[in-house]
Amino acid sequence: MSTVPAPRELTTRPRLSDRVFRRVVTAGGLSSLVILGLITVFLAYRGVEVLRQEGFNFITKSNWSITTDDAGNVVESHFGLAAMLVGTILCSAVAVVIALPISVATALYLNFYAPPWLKKFLIAVIDMMAAFPSILFGIWGFLVLMPSIEYWAKLLNRYLGFVPVFHVDAYVFTRSPFVAGVILAIMIIPIITSVSREVFSQAPLDRIQAAYALGATRWGMIKAVVIPHGRSGVIGGAMLGLGRAMGETVAVFTVLNIVFQVNWHVLFGVGGNVASLIILKFGEASPYEIKALMAAGLVLFVLTLLVNAIADLIVKTTGKSGK
Amino acid sequence: MTTVAPRKPWAATPADRLRDLAIFLLSAVLSYLVVAVTPAKGKLAYVGLFFIFYSVASGIAGWIKFGRRSAADLFIKTLIGLMAFVTVLPILSILTTVIAKGYRGINLNIFKTDMSLNAPTDPLNVGGLLHAITGTVILVSVALVLSVPLGILTALYITEVKGRFTKPIKFLVQAMSGVPSIVAGLFILSAVLYPITKAYSGFMASLALTILMIPTIARTSEEVLKLIPNDLREAGVALGGTQWRTVAMIVLPAARSGLMTAVILGIARIAGETAPLLLLSGGGDKVNPNPFHDPMGSLPYYIWKSFNAGSPEAITRAWAGLLVLITIVLILFTAARLLSTRKVK
Amino acid sequence: MTSSLSEVANAHVTKAPSIRAAGTGLEARGVHAWFTKHHALADVSLDFAPGTVTALIGPSGCGKSTFIRTLNRMHEFIPGAAMAGEVLLDGKDVYAPGVDVTKIRLQIGMVFQKPNPFPSMTIGENVLSGLKLAQVKVDNKDDLLEECLERAGLWKEVKDRLGAHGGSLSGGQQQRLCIARALAVRPQVLLMDEPCSALDPGSTLRIEETIRHLSDTMTIVIVTHNMQQAARVSDSTAFFLSDGGPGQMIEFAPTSEIFSRPKDKRTEDYVTGRFG
Incomplete structure (x- = not known):
């Protein structure tokens, strides 16, 4: 016991078949890295000309115009995403503000209130909703939901119109960022709900029972144990939802009235988002305009990556602090 | 008593x-x-x-x-x-x-004919969505062939090989699941369609769908493989199996139904994806069995086109298309649930 | 307690050294084991004579399971694991460079704490799975199947349902199935890591019978928490203990001696039930 030897260096090599296996799996595992890298490289490569031309104006100005002469050469062009970026943020912010409380309450209901049979059924239904195609939300939102939302939007404007975001310049309530936001909210509720449900279910049982043993009501227990435990996980889930809402294309394009004008008034029927701009302009875009669209795609890509990275970080830190 | x-x-x-x-x-x-x-x-x-x-x-x-x-x-x-x-x-x-x-908008006819001779605004008794259904099946199948190996290899890297990049790859897969579908479409447009093929085709759309499908399959498979008890891997190795044979003969078969679930959820995720198809597939109106040549129709594209045509007939066509699409998604989803709740014996 | 245990140990007739299994046996020389920085096992040297059953006993956390896993190189699967010393099989170091690890594990089989038949295979496929895993060719699989199940004491119970799933058996039967599976690749040594800890007393007895039969032809090392079990099945016993530091082997002797005349005070305290 007096002398402890140094650990042995193990030099045996695994068999050839295992080395091949590990290489193949590693190569496959790196596919996500390769794909994400290629996306960045190619979008940047196609968009760099426009980005260089426009500089910061690309994200601060909001006009989208291109003039070509008869030979098809570009005479003059202005590309600025500001209105679309504002619209992206506005729509997805509305979505998260609406979806977050509903999702958290649903997750709490599923974990702590629902009878077991109902819980199973609801989880299946909500998971299923996450698999609904976005074009369905778009068309349903436009034809079915919009009239109802319009009514609520008018109500909000009448009683809360003095709050700047609820102000409207003209009496146009259809196809507003608010409508798009509500539809996006419905689309991201399943995501935030399932993340929240996950973190709530990890709340330590001993602490839950301790709270009950101290005479806490169910809500008291949730406030004292579950919410503090799950808070950052829920925020992470909301960020994931935000990322999804920012990248949504077809549903937003279907309901939103896309106009190149910076509009911070959620109820006013003018807006846009980067993804739907790409769909809108792609059909008749000239080669140079396509480059601008690629640059817009790059901006959107970086934005969603950023939001997702932050979300991932937040969700991970809860996992650790909770134990 | x-x-x-x-x-x-x-x-x-x-x-x-x-x-x-x-x-x-x-x-x-x-x-x-x-x-x-x-x-x-x-x-x-x-x-x-x-x-x-x-x-x-x-x-x-x-x-x-x-x-x-x-x-x-x-x-x-x-x-x-x-x-x-x-x-x-x-x-x-x-x-x-x-x-x-x-x-x-649902009648037997729509499963027998395509829209090559009709416009969405025509009366409902002519034209159909055969081209859209075959197109969606082909697009999804091609995407499956590409994404299942990559997705499962990614999951195996995280759960079995556990190499140096495990943490970054988990993060990247998470990040990839957040890539907007339109960005995936633009990427294929810029990296494959413009420089190489220079023509719309089903295959281009399938490539974009592959990007969207990999993270779903990888993450679900990862969850499933993590549930396989470590005992089984140890038993396989203790019997003189190499890691490769242990994974192929014991771990993957034990996870079979879970992996099926992963694949089905992946299909459900992309079956209704619209944006990349608008950029890449070209959206033909005729049944086209070849994904490498000529535009290819699909259910989402059909729905999109009909909805934007705007007449009452066209809108009804869009709803009928949605009904078919959602039925497919629901069937897939139910299958995935049945598979995943079945216990491993 | 002491008397009853030593009676049990004496009742089990220690095998005459003339009955010897093939090979020159397994030997551990100065084995240490680490988990990252944690020094779990220090300087264990043990000689497992061919054709004998050696029991490793000791309280939880004394390093006996870690030790048994260093013998067939399962220890290195735990991330951050390290070891020192030598493990000799037929005089050759199993940790030497250039050694084919999978071959070592073919020669030194292992049975785990919990029964773990492969869920995707039938009973028959489970028994023969080692052949497929290690790509060993066998002429007559049916004979081998019957022989292994017979030796594991399971043949009579399952011969009519070899096509059923392994999971359909009871816990004790599953564990015997795992023993049969380990036997099919014909190892010289069988390591058993608390093979009965998840089983009821009846199944435990059946496994112990099996172990005694097997020891005619192979070397067996068994980790157990149960001192009666050690007394019943083993020829020699090693007592492991950790005093807060790394686990050490305190005493190694014929089983009857360990339970009747332990040399070390700590061994005596443990086998008489004063702690642990």
């Missing part, structure tokens, strides 16, 4: 149930009255007011019975239950609308 009947002293008594029912009815009547006398109107007004009345009424009932703390508890309980109901409400509305509006 007297027999003792089992009791559940904590269960609701008939009196409790009666009181709950009374609160429910009272709130319903109140919300009806308020809608009747005030300018508030519409289905949502009923629902909204009912929420408020129901929560407050149960809170008050709790206060009367047990005091203030209980009032808050019951108020919140009702509120939370109602919020959960709000979550389900859109699903109910979506399903009923799609069925109610879509069934008129």
Whole structure:
């Protein structure tokens, strides 16, 4: 016991078949890295000309115009995403503000209130909703939901119109960022709900029972144990939802009235988002305009990556602090 | 010896149930009255007011019975239950609308013909979505062939090989699941379509769908493989198996039904994806069995085109397309659930 | 307690050294084991004579399971694991460079704490799975199947349902199936890591019978928490203990001696039930 030897260096090599296996799996595992890298490289490569031309104006100005002469050469062009970026943020912010409380309450209901049979059924239904195609939300939102939302939007404007975001310049309530936001909210509720449900279910049982043993009501227990435990996980889930809402294309394009004008008034029927701009302009875009669209795609890509990275970080830190 | 009947002293008594029912009815009547006398109107007004009345009424009932703390508890309980109901409400509305509006566009004919001779605005008895269904099947199949190996290899890297990049790859897969579908479309456009093929085709769209599908398959497979007890891997290795043979003969077969679930969820994720198809597939109106040549139609593209044509017939076509699409997604989803709940023996 | 245990140990007739299994046996020389920085096992040297059963006993956390896993190189699967010393099989170091690890594990089989038949395979496939895993060719698989199940004491119970799933057996039967599976690749040594800890007393007895039969032809090392079991099945016993530091082997002797005349005070305290 007096002398402890140094650990042995193990030099045996695994068999050839295992080395091949590990290489193949590693190569496959790196596919996500390769794909994400290629996306960045190619979008940047196609968009760099426009980005260089426009500089910061690309994200601060909001006009989208291109003039070509008869030979098809570009005479003059202005590309600025500001209105679309504002619209992206506005729509997805509305979505998260609406979806977050509903999702958290649903997750709490599923974990702590629902009878077991109902819980199973609801989880299946909500998971299923996450698999609904976005074009369905778009068309349903436009034809079915919009009239109802319009009514609520008018109500909000009448009683809360003095709050700047609820102000409207003209009496146009259809196809507003608010409508798009509500539809996006419905689309991201399943995501935030399932993340929240996950973190709530990890709340330590001993602490839950301790709270009950101290005479806490169910809500008291949730406030004292579950919410503090799950808070950052829920925020992470909301960020994931935000990322999804920012990248949504077809549903937003279907309901939103896309106009190149910076509009911070959620109820006013003018807006846009980067993804739907790409769909809108792609059909008749000239080669140079396509480059601008690629640059817009790059901006959107970086934005969603950023939001997702932050979300991932937040969700991970809860996992650790909770134990 | 007297027999003792089992009791559940904590269960609701008939009196409790009666009181709950009374609160429910009272709130319903109140919300009806308020809608009747005030300018508030519409289905949502009923629902909204009912929420408020129901929560407050149960809170008050709790206060009367047990005091203030209980009032808050019951108020919140009702509120939370109602919020959960709000979550389900859109699903109910979506399903009923799609069925109610879509069934008129469904007839045997649409499964036999395509739209090569018709416009979306034509009467409903001509034209069909055969091209769209075959197109979607082909697009999804090609995407499957590409994404299943990559997705499962990624999961194997995280759970079995556990190399140096495990953490970054987990992060990247997460990040990849957040890539907007339109960006995936633009990427294929810029990296493959413009420089190489220079033509719209089903294969281009499948490539974009592959990007969207990999993270779903990788993450679900990862979860499934993590559930395989480590004992089994150790037993395989202790019997003189190499890691490769242990994974191929024991781990993957044991995870079989879970991996099927992963694949099905991946299909459900992309079957209705629209944006990249608008950029890449070209959206033909004719049945086209070759993914490498000529534009290829698909259900989402058909729905999109019909909806944008705008006439009542075209909109009905769109709803019918949605009904077909959603039926496919629901069947896949149910299959995935049945598979995943079946226990590993 | 002491008397009853030593009676049990004496009742089990220690095998005459003339009955010897093939090979020159397994030997551990100065084995240490680490988990990252944690020094779990220090300087264990043990000689497992061919054709004998050696029991490793000791309280939880004394390093006996870690030790048994160093013998067939399962230890290195735990991330951050390290070891020192030598493990000799037939005089050759199993940790030497250039050694084919999978071959070592073919020669030194292992049975785990919990029964773990492969869920995707039938009973028959489970028994023969080692052949497929290690790509060993056998002429007559049916004979081998019967022989292994017979030796594991399971043949009579399952011969009519070899096509059923391994999971359909009871816990004790599953564990015997795992023993049969380990036997099919014909190892010289069988390591058993608390093979009965998840089983009921009846199944435990059946496994112990099996172990005694097997020891005629192979070397067996068994980790157990149960001192009666050690007394019943083993020829020699090693007592492991950790005094807060790394686990050490305190005493190694014929089983009857360990339970009747332990040399070390700590061994005596443990086998008489004063702690642990």
